[in-house]
Amino acid sequence: VSATTILNPLVVARRVPLTRQNVAGVAVLVLAIALAAAMSDGTLAALWFLGMAAGFTLQRSRFCFASAFRDLFLFGSARIMKGILVGLGVAATGFAAIMHAAVPFPGFGALPPEAHVLPVGISTVVGGLLFGYGMVLSGGCVSGSLYRAAEGYVGSWVALAGTVVGLGLLSQTWNWWWTTLVRFEPKAWLPASLGIGYAGALVLTFGALLAVYLLVLWWETRSGVIAPVVASRETGETFAERLAATWRAVFVRGWPAVVGGAVLGGIGVVMYTVHMPWGVTGELQRWANAGMSAVGAAPPVALGLGDIGGCAARAEEAGLFSHTFSVTVGLLPGALVGALLAREFKLRVPKSAVRYVQSFGGGLFMGYGAGLAIGCTIGAFFSSIASLSLSGWLFGLALAGGAYLGVLTIRRIP
Amino acid sequence: VREATARLDLRGAECPLPTQRTVVALREAPGRQGALVVVTDDAVCAADIPCEARRLGYVARTEVTGISEWTITLVATGAGGRKEVRP
Numbered sequence: 372v373s374a375t376t377i378l379n380p381l382v383v384a385r386r387v388p389l390t391r392q393n394v395a396g397v398a399v400l401v402l403a404i405a406l407a408a409a410m411s412d413g414t415l416a417a418l419w420f421l422g423m424a425a426g427f428t429l430q431r432s433r434f435c436f437a438s439a440f441r442d443l444f445l446f447g448s449a450r451i452m453k454g455i456l457v458g459l460g461v462a463a464t465g466f467a468a469i470m471h472a473a474v475p476f477p478g479f480g481a482l483p484p485e486a487h488v489l490p491v492g493i494s495t496v497v498g499g500l501l502f503g504y505g506m507v508l509s510g511g512c513v514s515g516s517l518y519r520a521a522e523g524y525v526g527s528w529v530a531l532a533g534t535v536v537g538l539g540l541l542s543q544t545w546n547w548w549w550t551t552l553v554r555f556e557p558k559a560w561l562p563a564s565l566g567i568g569y570a571g572a573l574v575l576t577f578g579a580l581l582a583v584y585l586l587v588l589w590w591e592t593r594s595g596v597i598a599p600v601v602a603s604r605e606t607g608e609t610f611a612e613r614l615a616a617t618w619r620a621v622f623v624r625g626w627p628a629v630v631g632g633a634v635l636g637g638i639g640v641v642m643y644t645v646h647m648p649w650g651v652t653g654e655l656q657r658w659a660n661a662g663m664s665a666v667g668a669a670p671p672v673a674l675g676l677g678d679i680g681g682c683a684a685r686a687e688e689a690g691l692f693s694h695t696f697s698v699t700v701g702l703l704p705g706a707l708v709g710a711l712l713a714r715e716f717k718l719r720v721p722k723s724a725v726r727y728v729q730s731f732g733g734g735l736f737m738g739y740g741a742g743l744a745i746g747c748t749i750g751a752f753f754s755s756i757a758s759l760s761l762s763g764w765l766f767g768l769a770l771a772g773g774a775y776l777g778v779l780t781i782r783r784i785p
Numbered sequence: 786v787r788e789a790t791a792r793l794d795l796r797g798a799e800c801p802l803p804t805q806r807t808v809v810a811l812r813e814a815p816g817r818q819g820a821l822v823v824v825t826d827d828a829v830c831a832a833d834i835p836c837e838a839r840r841l842g843y844v845a846r847t848e849v850t851g852i853s854e855w856t857i858t859l860v861a862t863g864a865g866g867r868k869e870v871r872p
Contacts, residue, residue, distance in 0.1 A: 392852070433829050438800065445801055446837060510799045519799070526799045597836045625828065717826055717853040719797050726798070781805075 396711030403704040415697050417645050422701020425638050425649065426518055429702065430709035431621075432631020435515040436748035437506035440774035445781075447594020449587035454632030455753070456580050456587075461633050462757035463576050465640030466648070467569045470562075470758070477562035477569065485647035487681050487755040489745050489762040492556030494548060498744025498751070499766040501736045503773020507781060509533065509733025512748040513651050513741065514702065516734075521706035523718045526730045531655070533731035537738020538652070539659035542670035548743060549674045559761035572759045579764065622712040639757060646694060648758060650681060650750030652741045654699035657688065659738070681745040681755075729784060733777075740773075792822045795830075796854065803830035804837055811841045811859065821859040824850070831855035 403423060407416040428434065432454065439451035470483035482488050489495070506512040509530035511519055516534070519527040541548075561572035605616035626634075639649045663669055688695060710716040721727060741747040744766055746755065752770060755763030793810055795803040803825040810821060821843075825831055834857050835845035843859040850856040 435800070435829070438829070441801065446804070446833070448833075510802075524799055595840055597839045599832045599836050625832075715828060715853045719799065719826055721799070722797050726802075781801075 390714055392711045392714045392716055395716075396708045399704050399711060400708050403701075403708070410692050410697075412692070414646055415692050415694065418642065418694060418697035419701045421638055421642050421645065422698040423705030423708070425514075425635060425698070426521065426702030426705025426707075427709040428626075428631055428634045428638065428705075429514060429518040430522065430706040430715075431713070432626040432628055432634075434628060434631040434635065435511055435519075436752070437510070437512040437515050437774070440503060440771050441507045441778055443587065443590060443771070444775050444778040446596065447591060448596050449591050450598075451628045452587050453584065454628030454630075456584050456632070457629045458632030458634075458636035458639075459753065459756050460577060460580055461636030462639045462753065463573060463759065465636070466643060466757040467573050467759065469640070469643050471569050477560070478566060480563070482558065482560055482563075482680075483758075485643070485680065486560075486758040486760070487648050487650070487746065487750055487763070488558050488560045488758050488760040489679060489681050489751060489755055489766075490553055490556035491559045491762045491765055492552065494553045494556060494743050495751075495762055495765045496769045498740045498742075499769020500773040500776070501740030502744060502747060503740075503770035503775075504777045504780070505537075505733045505736025505738075505740060505773070506748070506770075507733070507774050507777025509730045509737060513655065513737065514747070514749050517651065517699070517702045518706035521703045522710045523716050525718065525720045526726055529727050529730040530734040530737070533734020534738040534741070535655050535659045535662070535734075536731075537735040537740075538656045538742045539663050539670070539738070540735070541739045541742025542656065542660055542663070542673065543668075545676070545742065546671055546674045549676075553679075554675055561759045561761060564761070569759075576756065576759060622709075623714075635753075636757075639754060642698065643754075648750070648754035649698055650695070650746055650754060651699045651702070652747045652750055653681075653688075654693075654695035655738070656742060657693070657695060676745075679745055681750050725784065729781075790820045790822055792824070794824045796824055796826045798825070798827065800827045800829040801833070803827055804833045807834050807857075807859075808837050808841070811838060811843060818861070823857045823859065824854065825857070826851075826854045828853065828855075831857065834859075 407419045410416045410419065434454060435451060436455065439455050442448040442450070443452060470486055473483045474481050509516065510526055511530060513534060516527040516530045520531060561567065561575060562569050565571065567575065605619060607613040607616050642649045660670055707716065737747070744751045748770065751766045752763050755766065791810070793806060795806055803823065807823050823834060825834070831847065835847060838845050838859045842862050844862055846858045848856045
């Protein structure tokens with residue numbers, strides 16, 4: 372085989388035939404890059420690309436935080452949960468390095484800027500229970516609904532609409548929660564609160580991750596879960612064949628959950644390096660507040676939220692292109708590109724009216740819970756544990772409780 | 786007596802519903818002689834259904850029958866399930 376033949380792109384093209392979905396995927400990618408170029412702020416453009424990368428990763432690895440918790444109780448499976456644990460390990464290590472650069476001596480009382488160190492208390496538990504229940508009812512958490520919406524799941528569009536309404540309801544009632552509960556709840560940042568520094572907090576976090584891994588492994592074994600059959604890895608003899616195999620591994624076949632988790636952890640670290648940890652609730656809260664303002668029902672000024680941190684606290688950002696816009700809306704083109712290149716985009720319309728009610732109702736619970744806990748499975752769980760905050764662990768425990776209740780409910784829905 | 790092949794068209798349904806429905810159908814007909822054919826357009830369920838079916842003593846054959854569409858044929862092995870599941 373001559374070198375010309377090996378490098379001829381047509382040879383690769385024949386092995387990976389282009390379809391209309393592939394062409395549309397490239398077009399979406401070009402448009403998304405053009406939109407980034409139109410952003411005046413380079414940081415926002417960088418965050419836009421990171422949001423796209425996160426959406427692409429979620430779609431390629433079918434990484435759904437809701438199913439991670441739900442499938443433990445529904446099928447006894449911990450496939451996605453293991454991916455989350457790997458991602459948390461990656462993110463916590465990177466976050467610790469970033470936070471150490473900002474606050475070298477954690478015992479002096481200062482919290483690292485932008486870290487998702489959130490209040491710990493009843494609001495965390497109530498928010499987590501509501502969110503966990505809602506995500507199981509609706510079929511996906513906020514990030515899961517976003518990537519599935521881009522894949523063409525109409526039920527996820529309805530779930531996101533319910534989430535926005537739920538966040539709006541929370542905005543209207545936030546000040547009651549603040550004055551009654553949240554303002555009395557402390558922040559617990561492991562390096563400072565326990566006086567163990569970054570190394571101690573990392574050892575503690577990795578120890579807890581290992582303990583959860585052993586627990587879910589035992590749970591899977593006890594449940595008799597059978598792992599999916601993994602297709603044998605494609606290989607090739609020629610350069611073109613190997614290139615085509617690589618293309619299919621990245622863009623066509625789904626990624627293992629642990630790979631998805633590790634990549635998401637890395638993306639989270641880079642996001643924090645650029646500006647602040649990943650979170651996707653703040654943008655939806657902006658939409659809720661803007662919608663209510665447009666109809667003359669603007670929520671009252673949120674007390675205390677500016678001092679808390681987390682993505683939901685950034686709902687006051689002005690202008691279309693904001694931090695939250697980039698890392699949230701950026702998920703959509705990223706996931707859409709992933710779906711189109713894999714030829715997986717398809718409009719999926721639920722046939723039963725019950726599904727629409729279920730998706731919207733679940734979204735309502737999710738939105739209210741995310742607003743109360745100052746974040747969702749990304750901001751208040753993933754980024755919070757990575758920030759070495761106790762709140763992430765408590766929120767995760769409450770998510771599991773809510774998911775259990777959600778599983779009991781969906782088992783009874785016809 | 787050989788039972789007729791049953792078909793579950795679960796296109797449009799989002800994860801985990803197709804897997805749940807399939808497991809319920811398999812549990813409701815223990816010792817099923819005919820095949821159960823499931824059609825789904827959810828990639829996660831297309832991977833999960835064969836695993837859950839194996840737990841109940843079925844073998845699965847999955848075919849790609851359209852854009853993001855999988856047809857899974859489930860046939861009882863006669864060996865029984867490894868573990869009861871409650872979807």
